[in-house]
Amino acid sequence: MPTTLPIDDLLLGLTDAQRDAVTHVDGPQLVLAGPGSGKTRVVTHRIAYLLRRGIPDRAILALTFTNKAADEMKARLDRLAPGANVWISTFHRFCARLLRRYASLVGLAENFTIYDTDDSRRLLRNVLRDQNYDTDQVTPDRIGGAISGAKNRLLSPEDFAPAARSVAGAIAAKVYPEYQARLLSANAVDFDDLLFHAAVLLRDNPEVRRALDERYRYILVDEYQDTNLPQYLIVRALSNDYPNLSVTGDPDQSIYGWRGANLKNILDFEKDYPDVQVVRLERNYRSTKRILRVADHLIAHNVRRKAKSLHTENDEGRPVRLVAYPTQQEEAQEIAARIASDMRAGRRRARDFAIFYRINALSRSLEDALREHGVPFQLVNSVEFYQRMEIKDVMAYLHLVNNPRNDVALARIINTPPRGIGKKTIETLAEHARRTGTSLLAAAREAGMIESLSKRAAVAVAKFVTLFDAIGEHAHGPVEEILGHVLTQSGYEEHLAASESEEDQERLANIQELLTAARQFDEQHSGDNALEAFLEQASLVNDTDGLEAEADRVMLMTIHSAKGLEFPVVYVVALEHGILPHERSLNDAEKEEEERRLLFVAITRAREELQLSHAVYRAFRGQQRMTVPSHFLLELPREEMELVEASRWGAASYRPTISGIRRGDGDWHDVERVVRDIRRDEFEDGAGSGRLAGRASATPSATPSADVGDDEDLGDTSFPFGAAAGVEPNRPERETSPREARVAATLATLTTGAELAAGSQAAEAPVSPDAFSLGMLVRHPEYGLGKVVALSGSGIKRMATVQFVTAPGQKKFVLAKSPLRPAR
DNA sequence: ATTCGCAAAGTTTTT
DNA sequence: CTTTGCGAAT
Numbered sequence: 001m002p003t004t005l006p007i008d009d010l011l012l013g014l015t016d017a018q019r020d021a022v023t024h025v026d027g028p029q030l031v032l033a034g035p036g037s038g039k040t041r042v043v044t045h046r047i048a049y050l051l052r053r054g055i056p057d058r059a060i061l062a063l064t065f066t067n068k069a070a071d072e073m074k075a076r077l078d079r080l081a082p083g084a085n086v087w088i089s090t091f092h093r094f095c096a097r098l099l100r101r102y103a104s105l106v107g108l109a110e111n112f113t114i115y116d117t118d119d120s121r122r123l124l125r126n127v128l129r130d131q132n133y134d135t136d137q138v139t140p141d142r143i144g145g146a147i148s149g150a151k152n153r154l155l156s157p158e159d160f161a162p163a164a165r166s167v168a169g170a171i172a173a174k175v176y177p178e179y180q181a182r183l184l185s186a187n188a189v190d191f192d193d194l195l196f197h198a199a200v201l202l203r204d205n206p207e208v209r210r211a212l213d214e215r216y217r218y219i220l221v222d223e224y225q226d227t228n229l230p231q232y233l234i235v236r237a238l239s240n241d242y243p244n245l246s247v248t249g250d251p252d253q254s255i256y257g258w259r260g261a262n263l264k265n266i267l268d269f270e271k272d273y274p275d276v277q278v279v280r281l282e283r284n285y286r287s288t289k290r291i292l293r294v295a296d297h298l299i300a301h302n303v304r305r306k307a308k309s310l311h312t313e314n315d316e317g318r319p320v321r322l323v324a325y326p327t328q329q330e331e332a333q334e335i336a337a338r339i340a341s342d343m344r345a346g347r348r349r350a351r352d353f354a355i356f357y358r359i360n361a362l363s364r365s366l367e368d369a370l371r372e373h374g375v376p377f378q379l380v381n382s383v384e385f386y387q388r389m390e391i392k393d394v395m396a397y398l399h400l401v402n403n404p405r406n407d408v409a410l411a412r413i414i415n416t417p418p419r420g421i422g423k424k425t426i427e428t429l430a431e432h433a434r435r436t437g438t439s440l441l442a443a444a445r446e447a448g449m450i451e452s453l454s455k456r457a458a459v460a461v462a463k464f465v466t467l468f469d470a471i472g473e474h475a476h477g478p479v480e481e482i483l484g485h486v487l488t489q490s491g492y493e494e495h496l497a498a499s500e501s502e503e504d505q506e507r508l509a510n511i512q513e514l515l516t517a518a519r520q521f522d523e524q525h526s527g528d529n530a531l532e533a534f535l536e537q538a539s540l541v542n543d544t545d546g547l548e549a550e551a552d553r554v555m556l557m558t559i560h561s562a563k564g565l566e567f568p569v570v571y572v573v574a575l576e577h578g579i580l581p582h583e584r585s586l587n588d589a590e591k592e593e594e595e596r597r598l599l600f601v602a603i604t605r606a607r608e609e610l611q612l613s614h615a616v617y618r619a620f621r622g623q624q625r626m627t628v629p630s631h632f633l634l635e636l637p638r639e640e641m642e643l644v645e646a647s648r649w650g651a652a653s654y655r656p657t658i659s660g661i662r663r664g665d666g667d668w669h670d671v672e673r674v675v676r677d678i679r680r681d682e683f684e685d686g687a688g689s690g691r692l693a694g695r696a697s698a699t700p701s702a703t704p705s706a707d708v709g710d711d712e713d714l715g716d717t718s719f720p721f722g723a724a725a726g727v728e729p730n731r732p733e734r735e736t737s738p739r740e741a742r743v744a745a746t747l748a749t750l751t752t753g754a755e756l757a758a759g760s761q762a763a764e765a766p767v768s769p770d771a772f773s774l775g776m777l778v779r780h781p782e783y784g785l786g787k788v789v790a791l792s793g794s795g796i797k798r799m800a801t802v803q804f805v806t807a808p809g810q811k812k813f814v815l816a817k818s819p820l821r822p823a824r
Numbered sequence: 825a826t827t828c829g830c831a832a833a834g835t836t837t838t839t
Numbered sequence: 840c841t842t843t844g845c846g847a848a849t
Contacts (some may be wrong), residue, residue: 065838065839066838066839067839091839092838092839093839114839116839117839139834191838191839192839194839195839231827255837256837257839258836258837259837259839261836327832358836358837359835359836359837360835360836360837361835361836362835413848415825418825418826420825420826421825422825422826423825424825447833486836539839540839541839558836558837558838559837560836560837560838561838579836582836582837583836584836585836598837619840620835620840621833621834621835621840622840622841623840
């Protein structure tokens with residue numbers, strides 16, 4: 001036993017409910033824990049309690065979703081039970097380790113590679129290219145998304161049946177088998193596979209399942225509301241014979257539905273595990289009364305939830321600020337100025353602040369402003385270190401050394417730095433590899449025997465193989481040494497050093513940083529498979545995680561990464577229609593509720609002060625656009641808040657402002673109508689004048705070229721067309737929309753096979769590009785009526801820029817390909 | 825084969 | 840506005 005402290009010490013200062021949760025030992029347990037209710041405390045104390053009750057540390061397994069959460073838990077447990085060796089890790093890491101051990105049972109070798117998103121994308125693109133799929137209509141990412149979705153539902157290539165009417169799904173069904181086959185032949189897995197393979201492993205190998213169930217007698221799962229099907233099955237498989245499973249979570253904080261998280265997992269927990277002990281932690285120890293009431297008021301608008309009462313004994317606190325800024329620049333500037341001023345006055349330190357946004361792309365103006373004000377800040381999950389080109393290049397050498405079948409890695413480095421091996425040569429090698437059923441590296445070894453390869457190319461490839469084998473000689477020992485060999489022998493370092501450009505010098509510096517990371521890794525990890533462990537770590541860990549956790553900096557992050565954290569002062573920016581709720585969540589009640597939960601999570605991170613803001617104008621794709629405030633703002637209790645309007649900045653004419661969407665104005669709840677009204681106004685008084693051009697309204701939208709997408713964005717935002725514009729009245733009600741027709745047509749061609757699919761274009765023949773002129777009214781089957789505001793190019797390259805009435809923004813069309821036609 | 829330049833397209837969220 | 844991809848020139 002690691003300690004001699006009496007058990008009572010562990011329970012000191014816990015509430016009754018917390019104590020119940022902590023002292024539960026055998027049998028299933030569900031801890032419903034509201035935000036700030038001391039959940040992590042309960043979990044760590046419970047682990048310590050189990051240990052002191054004599055349960056061996058190796059029998060305990062704690063699973064989390066993020067590395068951050070795992071690290072936090074480890075650190076806190078270490079204080080309670082120093083020296084205990086409890087396995088606390090993310091689901092993905094746990095599965096990786098499981099699969100290393102039982103690799104052969106799922107068709108892998110134990111030195112398999114974990115492809116990151118970028119690697120997976122490359123692989124998928126290759127498959128699409130080789131099978132001649134036309135990706136004009138659907139982006140590879142969408143197809144990848146469909147495959148990912150299948151894996152999250154535990155559907156193998158054979159089982160996968162795409163949703164009807166989904167082009168991405170249809171193509172995915174075609175390429176999923178090949179994609180998966182190539183992963184396996186490269187001895188690689190993607191992120192989804194980690195969970196997928198593990199779930200299948202446990203499902204199909206009863207003896208393995210039984211052994212693991214027996215070993216992990218006590219399992220704890222954090223954020224259970226975010227588990228998806230494979231995760232759910234893994235947990236179930238490991239807690240069947242010994243159902244000592246404790247899950248914690250909060251349905252109101254479920255924000256990973258898009259990744260297949262299933263709320264039912266937590267809502268039905270009591271059905272899955274009879275005789276469950278349910279503990280509710282509803283008292284909040286984190287936030288002020290006002291902040292908590294704002295959060296509570298908001299989340300009450302969700303229908304699909306278990307109501308719970310949040311309360312706190314904390315101070316009343318200051319009102320929550322709700323600010324309308326004229327522009328995003330002013331938003332960023334003023335926030336930076338406020339932070340700087342609080343710091344200067346000695347009221348706060350930089351680390352007291354956090355700024356949250358819905359999407360990463362929104363961080364830039366904030367970064368600029370903070371820099372200007374001399375405020376130190378740190379981005380979480382931005383351009384990740386391991387995603388940089390030079391790091392990926394160097395890492396690819398390591399990956400290939402570790403797993404010679406890693407084709408993506410080989411393709412990446414065979415000509416990096418340049419060694420006279422071109423696209424054509426690689427293509428020939430790939431073909432040979434596929435024909436003979438070997439890896440790229442094996443094909444490269446046989447380069448001399450491939451007839452279609454020129455002598456010069458064969459020699460270059462042979463030289464590369466020799467070089468690579470020389471590196472392979474040093475595959476053992478500390479990672480730092482291996483890395484050193486890679487850098488010198490590959491010529492990569494020399495190549496960069498020879499360059500004059502500042503960019504390349506920066507890359508060199510990054511590589512130095514990687515060397516440092518490798519050294520640190522070597523110091524902390526001893527053991528034979530250092531390289532493999534290092535690569536796995538790099539694949540599953542975010543660079544900034546833990547690296548400078550203690551740094552005194554303002555933290556900038558997405559709301560998703562903010563989950564589980566807390567800060568004295570929180571700013572949430574860009575609460576605008578189309579951003580939060582995100583555009584792609586509109587027209588789907590369930591998704592919209594998830595967006596609301598997202599805001600709930602953001603709000604409940606704040607301890608003392610909270611500011612929510614939106615900007616009336618925000619730059620999108622380079623141009624300023626008027627926005628519409630998020631309708632979630634209407635759902636907040638005004639009596640808890642202090643409203644600051646755009647007019648304070650001398651912008652009285654901006655519209656709409658928050659004061660314009662007072663509660664009680666009934667119809668203002670209908671944000672869609674608000675958006676429409678704005679659009680119509682602008683079209684009416686802007687028609688014919690240049691003003692129309694720059695004043696697109698709120699909602700970003702799909703690009704014209706991608707208009708045959710998933711069924712999820714079939715939504716229609718058409719509205720009665722104002723008489724003032726003098727054109728046609730309402731768009732006809734749609735029975736079968738043109739888009740649906742085209743989706744059906746495309747699907748029909750797909751079913752005839754990949755080869756044919758390549759030739760399938762849109763169903764309707766375009767009219768001659770010359771038929772269009774400036775100012776002409778045109779009709780698009782999807783977007784309806786619009787006006788040509790610009791023309792460029794000629795012949796088949798002739799393009800038109802069109803301002804639609806019913807769709808936001810302007811869209812560009814290649815006339816020869818588009819279904820656009822004159823309006824009459 | 826490589827590099828450079830321009831045009832087009834693109835912005836959810838994470839492991 | 841930025842990044843990525845493709846085509847032309849060296």
